[in-house]
Amino acid sequence: MQGVRSIGLMKAKEINVKIPGLYIHIPFCIKKCDYCDFYSVTSRSAIPVFLEALFKEMTMYRGDFDLFDTVYFGGGTPSVLRPEEIQDALNAVRRNFDLSSNAEITLEANPGDLDLAYLTSLRNLGVNRLNIGVQSFNEGILRFLGRRHSVEQAVSAIEEARKAGFDNLGLDLIYGIPGQKKTLWLETLNQAISLLPEHLSCYQLTVEPHTPLGKRCGEGEFSLPSEDLQYEFFMMTSEILEDSGYVHYEVSNFAKGMGFASRHNQKYWDHTPYLGLGPAAHSFLNNQRWWNHRSVERYLSAIENGAKPIEGTEVLSLEQLQLEAFYLGLRTKKGICIQDCSTKYSWDILAEKGKSFVELQEKGLILIENGFLYPTRNGLALSDSLALM
Ligand code: SF4
Numbered sequence: 001m002q003g004v005r006s007i008g009l010m011k012a013k014e015i016n017v018k019i020p021g022l023y024i025h026i027p028f029c030i031k032k033c034d035y036c037d038f039y040s041v042t043s044r045s046a047i048p049v050f051l052e053a054l055f056k057e058m059t060m061y062r063g064d065f066d067l068f069d070t071v072y073f074g075g076g077t078p079s080v081l082r083p084e085e086i087q088d089a090l091n092a093v094r095r096n097f098d099l100s101s102n103a104e105i106t107l108e109a110n111p112g113d114l115d116l117a118y119l120t121s122l123r124n125l126g127v128n129r130l131n132i133g134v135q136s137f138n139e140g141i142l143r144f145l146g147r148r149h150s151v152e153q154a155v156s157a158i159e160e161a162r163k164a165g166f167d168n169l170g171l172d173l174i175y176g177i178p179g180q181k182k183t184l185w186l187e188t189l190n191q192a193i194s195l196l197p198e199h200l201s202c203y204q205l206t207v208e209p210h211t212p213l214g215k216r217c218g219e220g221e222f223s224l225p226s227e228d229l230q231y232e233f234f235m236m237t238s239e240i241l242e243d244s245g246y247v248h249y250e251v252s253n254f255a256k257g258m259g260f261a262s263r264h265n266q267k268y269w270d271h272t273p274y275l276g277l278g279p280a281a282h283s284f285l286n287n288q289r290w291w292n293h294r295s296v297e298r299y300l301s302a303i304e305n306g307a308k309p310i311e312g313t314e315v316l317s318l319e320q321l322q323l324e325a326f327y328l329g330l331r332t333k334k335g336i337c338i339q340d341c342s343t344k345y346s347w348d349i350l351a352e353k354g355k356s357f358v359e360l361q362e363k364g365l366i367l368i369e370n371g372f373l374y375p376t377r378n379g380l381a382l383s384d385s386l387a388l389m
Contacts, residue, residue, distance in 0.1 A: 335374025
């Protein structure tokens with residue numbers, strides 16, 4: 001794709017009452033984790049030139065996107081950036097776009113990077129939501145995953161974040177690790193609950209064959225938990241967190257009330273427009289999705305040549321949008337608004353899928369109430385296959 005404008009985008013604010021979100025991908029990590037399949041580089045040396053390119057990329061979208069009400073620094077590890085670099089990035093955002101006065105500004109962070117001085121600087125810069133990649137409160141599991149931080153650092157980072165004034169704190173955790181007993185996961189979950197985060201993301205470990213963990217798995221060093229065990233982990237997590245006052249609002253996400261649900265991530269699930277900047281970042285506007293080069297080198301070289309660093313684009317047909325809305329809706333507690341299917345996607349979903357919905361209701365996987373179709377806890381556990389039933 002040569003440029004987004006070349007395929008005729010209208011300004012986001014003209015065609016969509018929903019305010020878009022801005023995602024900024026920081027493709028740097030100090031050390032690669034053994035399970036990680038994301039693109040990132042481990043040298044800090046390219047950060048200054050990357051930031052220059054990022055600021056240029058912002059100027060390329062001036063006019064296509066005017067207003068954002070969320071900014072999400074993801075990665076990679078955004079907390080490898082110094083406070084001055086984050087300040088420069090936020091200044092560049094404000095120079096090129098409008099930000100709502102109550103914008104949610106999230107930064108993903110590694111516990112090993114967080115001390116009180118750093119966290120206070122972030123808070124003073126306007127970062128108001130911190131997502132800490134804790135992954136586990138078990139030292140052995142952290143080592144197995146190849147994480148570079150300790151349990152002590154994770155606990156300290158959470159405490160220091162509170163002292164720095166963060167009142168919207170999220171923790172990422174991973175379960176379903178080879179050899180992990182349910183009691184061990186329960187210990188991590190209970191420790192997380194005791195630290196009172198406003199948000200928890202609990203992901204099932206996926207092991208890609210080309211990662212260090214994947215290779216060890218391929219050589220037979222360990223095997224992954226069975227589907228039945230993964231299901232038990234999922235159900236136990238949902239039950240325990242909901243009993244502790246968290247809303248299980250998406251397959252992997254829990255919030256202390258919907259006021260603490262990630263405003264930014266929800267945009268991905270209901271076709272709200274978003275702009276993704278940086279290597280590998282995806283964007284969506286109207287019925288178009290496009291994505292940037294994964295490699296930092298290619299990303300930098302495109303921008304140096306004055307082009308948007310876009311690797312590919314797709315224009316989604318009405319049928320594809322319907323399918324996505326269905327698939328994504330089934331991953332959320334809110335579910336699918338039947339009226340929206342008709343008005344947004346010209347889709348009489350009940351007429352088309354009514355028969356399979358009766359079966360899914362009988363199996364206890366979905367409910368249809370008050371104009372919404374939504375998954376039960378069992379349905380959420382099986383949401384990937386639910387959309388195919
Ligand atoms: S910190 Fe995150 S992005 Fe970086 S290597 Fe580890 S899992 Fe991957």
